[in-house]
Amino acid sequence: MPMFNLSKLVRPHLKYLTPYSSARDEYSGHAKIFLDANENPYGSVGGASYNRYPDPLQAKVKNKLAQIKEVNPSNILLGNGSDEVIDLLFRTFCVPAEDNVIIMPPTYGMYKVCADINNITARRTPLTRDFFIDIPEVKDQVDERTKLIFVCSPNNPTGNLLQKEAIINLLENFQGLVVVDEAYIDFAPGASMLPYLKQYPNLVVLQTFSKAFGLAGIRLGVGYAAEAVVDILNKVKPPYNISEPTQELALEALIRYSEKDQYVKEILAERQKLETVFQSMPLVEKVYPSDANFLMVRTKSPKELYQFLLQKSIVIRDRSKVRLCEGCLRITVGTPEENKLLVEALEAYQNGEIAEV
Ligand SMILES: Cc1ncc(COP(=O)(O)O)c(C=O)c1O
Known part of the structure; x- marks a missing residue:
């Protein structure tokens, strides 16, 4: 496999980004009085108690998820739906008007929409007639400005899993990130690429609470990746991207995983x-x-x-x-x-x- 060089992949100006430092980033101990975040200490309109900002790094949800998925919490990024993670990948790795990504239609529409919003060319390398990855075609389309390859497995709208060997082939031969969108993976037990995370530092696996968990309304998507990739995405994401009710409901769902x-x-x-x-x-x-x-x-x-x-x-x-x-x-x-x-x-x-x- 060619050497994966994350610092070559990240948009150059982000290497020196000082991320927003929230009140909760600066203090996370057990003080009694919090007068650091300009919240309303009296309570919440509407009766429920949500007057405090949520944990920006969602430790409780990540710890539980890490335990279930057998990864490290530092390999997990949570997004406001996996759509937010997709957008973050563009904003973190793709230089507008210069870089490109590979998508394999027919597939999920948001890859192209996010590419368009971020002014990135989405190079289309269609799936084969039987809806598999056309490896020679993908390799033909990749150049030194290709940052991301999107693989949707099981694929939307065709419904089929894509071949694991082909995904591994991409991981081994591509210098950028291979993003495997597994929104529907719970319906195909045993087929996830997650076990390959340790082996391939350029693998990003996306999963979501919107499908099998029946929690589309809480907006929670998960990106699994090498710690260094998660670190940089964490710097770019909005500080409080996952609301407190979402974190609570997700934790409850994970406790009741069965x-x-x-x-x-x-x-x-x-x-x-x-x-x-x-x-x-x-x-x-x-x-x-x-x-x-x-x-x-x-x-x-x-x-x-x-x-x-x-x-x-x-x-x-x-x-x-x-x-x-x-x-x-x-x-x-x-x-x-x-x-x-x-x-x-x-x-x-x-x-x-x-x-x-
Ligand atoms: C393949 C795929 N990825 C991602 C999503 C979006 O997931 P989320 O609700 O987590 O943003 C969908 C939604 O239909 C999808 O089909």
């Missing part, structure tokens, strides 16, 4: 049922294998079907205009009741019921 596994079990069972029903439906041309909590299906008239479902008050995602996903709809696995209504609506459509326009 409940997440129960959700996963139920969702996977429902996915299996939906897959079987979809496969038996003449209107469905193909159900793509899924390692996530959604199914991508190809139909002859995706737009019409999408509209029909909307009329029935069912919202799915139309991906039919996305290259390599032509004709495809992405459907999240719902509760048994929701799935039943979905299937009934699909049957009605199949039986010739017309959407009102």
Whole structure:
């Protein structure tokens, strides 16, 4: 593997950044009276008690997460959703108008949006027809200004895991950071790249509380990386990016970790049922294998079907205009009741019921 040189990767001006030093950074002991952060010591409007700033480095959540994931707390960065971690990676490593990143469409849209916001070129190296990483193509696109390669596994919207060997190939041959977005990894047990963190200092793994944990509303994303990478991202992140209620709810979720596994079990069972029903439906041309909590299906008239479902008050995602996903709809696995209504609506459509326009 080529020598990974973090200091060459970081935006030059950030090497000398003095980060914001918050009141809680400067004192974290057990004093009785805190008059250091201009908070309201009387209480909080609304009744709940949130008048104090939260822990900027979220020690309790990180300690618990580290224990569960068998990493060091210093390998963890928490973000306001993994979307914030994605944006931080751009702001920390990519020089606007000069650097570039690699994305592999069809994939999660935020990599390109963050690239555009940060004025960074996102070089597209599409996945192969069967949705795998096109290694020769990626290598062809990489140059000395390529800072990040985004790999989404399981991939959104196609639902499949990408090949571990290909990700390792990138890790071993690329000088920049390989960012493996594992938002859906809880639905594919045993497939995470996290065990490779010690081996590859250029690996960043993103996970989230938004999917299997059922905590999209609290906004909590996790970046796992080498300590030196986390250190620099911590300097760039807003000091109090994770609110106190979010930290409390996340800690509670981690204490009750097995409940997440129960959700996963139920969702996977429902996915299996939906897959079987979809496969038996003449209107469905193909159900793509899924390692996530959604199914991508190809139909002859995706737009019409999408509209029909909307009329029935069912919202799915139309991906039919996305290259390599032509004709495809992405459907999240719902509760048994929701799935039943979905299937009934699909049957009605199949039986010739017309959407009102
Ligand atoms: C692949 C992928 N990564 C990240 C996210 C965003 O996660 P978060 O809610 O943690 O910002 C999503 C959301 O749909 C996603 O599909």
